[in-house]
Amino acid sequence: METVIPIVDGDCRLLEQFLTQGEANRLLDELLENAAWQQPEITLYGRKVKSPRLAAWYGDPQAVYRYSGLVNRPSPWLSSLLELRYRLEAFIGCRFNSVLMNQYRDGADSMGWHADDEPELGPDPVIASVSLGSSRHFLMKHRKHRAEPSVKLSLHHGSLLIMGGTTQQHWKHSISKTKSAVGKRINLTYRLIRGDELGAK
Template sequence: MKASIHESRIQVSCMQQDLFSTPPAGLIKMPMVDAEVHYQADFLDQDTANQLYQNLMVNLAWQQESIQIYGRKVAIPRLQAWYGDKQTTYRYSGLEMHPIPWTKELYSLKQKLEQACDSQFNSVLANWYRNGQDGMGWHADNETELGEQPVIASLTLGYPRDFDFKHRRSAQKIRISLQNGSLLVMAGNTQQHWLHSLPKRSNLVQGRINLTFRKILF
């Protein structure tokens, strides 16, 4: 990504507001217009994050799905697994994902994040970026079943990766380096005004698992 396109690297400040009536200790509001984005680099300690990464890498039902892009099926550059309550079917880009029942580890994380975010979650999309060749292009989590102002809690396990935001109107770009054990929460009008992506890194051999907890509206 070229710095000439209004790119900024966020320096975490101590602003906390909007999303929580009483902001949880550690979650910090990012200085982004038209958005409610909070970040905590050390939501999980390193030992816990490393153990979870190894556990989920082995035990989740990973699949490489295909999605529709301009009328043709393309294999996505990552592995995925969808877990959640019954009837929390998720659809995007021509892909329909049906939930697998919660594992003990995922359900425990769901409860921890519900308390941290003061929100309810009934599903989680797990993404395994096996190395720098895996990534995710520009998109917004704005599917109808998520509602107009979804709260999405994104937990990172494994090697740090850059996470980019791009404002739909101004094209301003902001980058956050998501650390092992970190929590990123997107809420409010974020999905209406910003796109996000996980860019590929050709020289990276380490993996990252990302868990995005969300609430599907029936």
């Protein structure tokens, strides 16, 4: 069943049981075991620090991110991630060419407030976010209208959150730390990186 999240200036939909529990269990085990997890460095107040989570990135060879003059290439698809890509493309009716995965190892891992608004994603990207493992509290707040109620979604094992329309222009999202005992939590965000337009620059 699809739930439309009631927000202004965006289009968010949640499918609590996109994957069966068996499918979600298998994918979680496989990714914990086989994905190329790394702990990237981020710049915080001018200092380089390890990010508070692990990340892995898979995609088509042309799905490259460029920043600071560096070309960052994705790892070639794992077959399980490619299968899920095709399923999401058929279900949502749009194209993806990469998946960014985050692993929150325990309650101390997190992700700060941001929007998925990198130029490589183009205007109004569709982001398909699949959750595995322990539930995560996904928070959203409107960028300008403080009066808009913030949103707190509980994203469970096997669920799919689709963020589309103007969501990234108008809303930020984050995963906060938690003091409760939580197991590993994984998030897969399927994205379309518009390499063609970039190549033309």
